[in-house]
Amino acid sequence: MAREASGRGRGLLYRLYGSRLRRRLKPQMVPYHVAMMIDGNRRWARLAGYPTAADGHRAGAAKMHEFLRWCDDLGIRVVSLYLLSTDNLRKRDSRELADLIEIIAELADELADEPGWRVQHVGRADLLPADLAAALRRAQDSTAGNSGLHVNLAVGYGGRGEIVDAVRSIIAQHHEDGGSLEQLAASLTPEQIGEHLYTGGQPDPDLVIRTSGEQRLSDFLLWQSAHSEFYFVEALGPDLREVDFLRAIRDFAKRDRRYGG
Numbered sequence: 719m720a721r722e723a724s725g726r727g728r729g730l731l732y733r734l735y736g737s738r739l740r741r742r743l744k745p746q747m748v749p750y751h752v753a754m755m756i757d758g759n760r761r762w763a764r765l766a767g768y769p770t771a772a773d774g775h776r777a778g779a780a781k782m783h784e785f786l787r788w789c790d791d792l793g794i795r796v797v798s799l800y801l802l803s804t805d806n807l808r809k810r811d812s813r814e815l816a817d818l819i820e821i822i823a824e825l826a827d828e829l830a831d832e833p834g835w836r837v838q839h840v841g842r843a844d845l846l847p848a849d850l851a852a853a854l855r856r857a858q859d860s861t862a863g864n865s866g867l868h869v870n871l872a873v874g875y876g877g878r879g880e881i882v883d884a885v886r887s888i889i890a891q892h893h894e895d896g897g898s899l900e901q902l903a904a905s906l907t908p909e910q911i912g913e914h915l916y917t918g919g920q921p922d923p924d925l926v927i928r929t930s931g932e933q934r935l936s937d938f939l940l941w942q943s944a945h946s947e948f949y950f951v952e953a954l955g956p957d958l959r960e961v962d963f964l965r966a967i968r969d970f971a972k973r974d975r976r977y978g979g
Contacts, residue, residue, distance in 0.1 A: 732961055739964040743792065747971035749924035751796040752789060753939055753946070756782055758930030758954030765954075772817035777956035779825045786829070786869060788963050796868045796920060798840065800938045801825075804876035807845055819846075822873055823853035830857035834866030840916045841875035842883075870917060877940030884914035884941075917942060925970045927963075929955045947973055 756778050763774030782799055789797050801822050810818070829837050839854040846854070854873060888910060892902045912918065922942040926935075931952045935943065949966040951958060 732959065736961045736964055739961065739968060740792070743964070743967055743971065745793055748793050748967060749970055750794070751798070751921050751923045751925075752794050753798040753800070753923040753926045753943065754782070754785060755800045755926065755928040755936065755938055756785075756955040756958075757928055757932050759956060761930065762954040762956045770817070771814045772821070774956065775814075775818050775821050779821050781956050781958055783825065783828060785958065785963065786832075786835075786867065788960055790835075790867045792967065794867070796870070796923075798870035798872060798917070798923060798939065800872045800875065800936075802841075802873045802875070803937060804842065804845060804874060804879055805937065807874060819850045822871075823850050826853045826857040826871060829869055829871075830860050832867075834864050836861045836864040836866065836868045838868065838870050840870045840872045842879065843874065845874040868920070870920075872938065875916075875938070877935070877937040880916055881911070881941055883916075884911050887914040912941065915941060922946065924975075925949060925966065927951065927966050929953055929958055945975070947975065 759774035759778035760771040761774070762777065763771050766773075768774065782801075786797055786799075802818065806815070806818075826837065829835060837854075837857040839858050843851045843854065850873070854871060857871075888906070889902065912922075917939075922944070923939060923946045925948075926939070926943050926946045927949050928934075929951045931950060933948075933950050939946075947970050949969055951962050951966065953959065953962055
């Protein structure tokens, strides 16, 4: 009973602390675009005694849905979630990958049902199993007219591959227009490459968050995050709390962004 009461007490304190953090975050302090790298799902499942990594991935997906609601409540306009990389497609155990693909498809369907949210697939659909590609396309098509929270689902995604695809697209378009390679070399700009990325037309992320204490990009939004701020959380993905998220936003609001200067 004492342990249960202690847990309730900590929960109340966290709620009060979270409410205080939220009140202190003025609209102008909130980033427009947040990118999230959820990490540690497999470790979480192992430490919790679950038999498979799928239990961790399912808990991580549920946390990402919750995370998106936190972002929406705070007024963040765009969120990019790193869910499945091209490296994952090549290297993950086939059973784990099959479970993960099913979980991501279910998450896409759930997010498409959120009122006003717009879901966009960011990545290579041609590398994905047909069922997952169809789920992502369905979520994107059914929410295309929405103007609320814009959710990018990075699935079958690799930052280096994205840049290669962007350059290929520029070359193909230039060739169709009848231009020479010399003209292309002389006219190519960073802005032009940015327009041909999977996220073309969107603002770059202001803040990139990664869970589980890992401090690396893992091929996520390499071009777009050139001037982003980074925040690393020790909590494993499914254990992320709203107060952890609010602390990240508070930390971002205190930083003097120099944009490479």
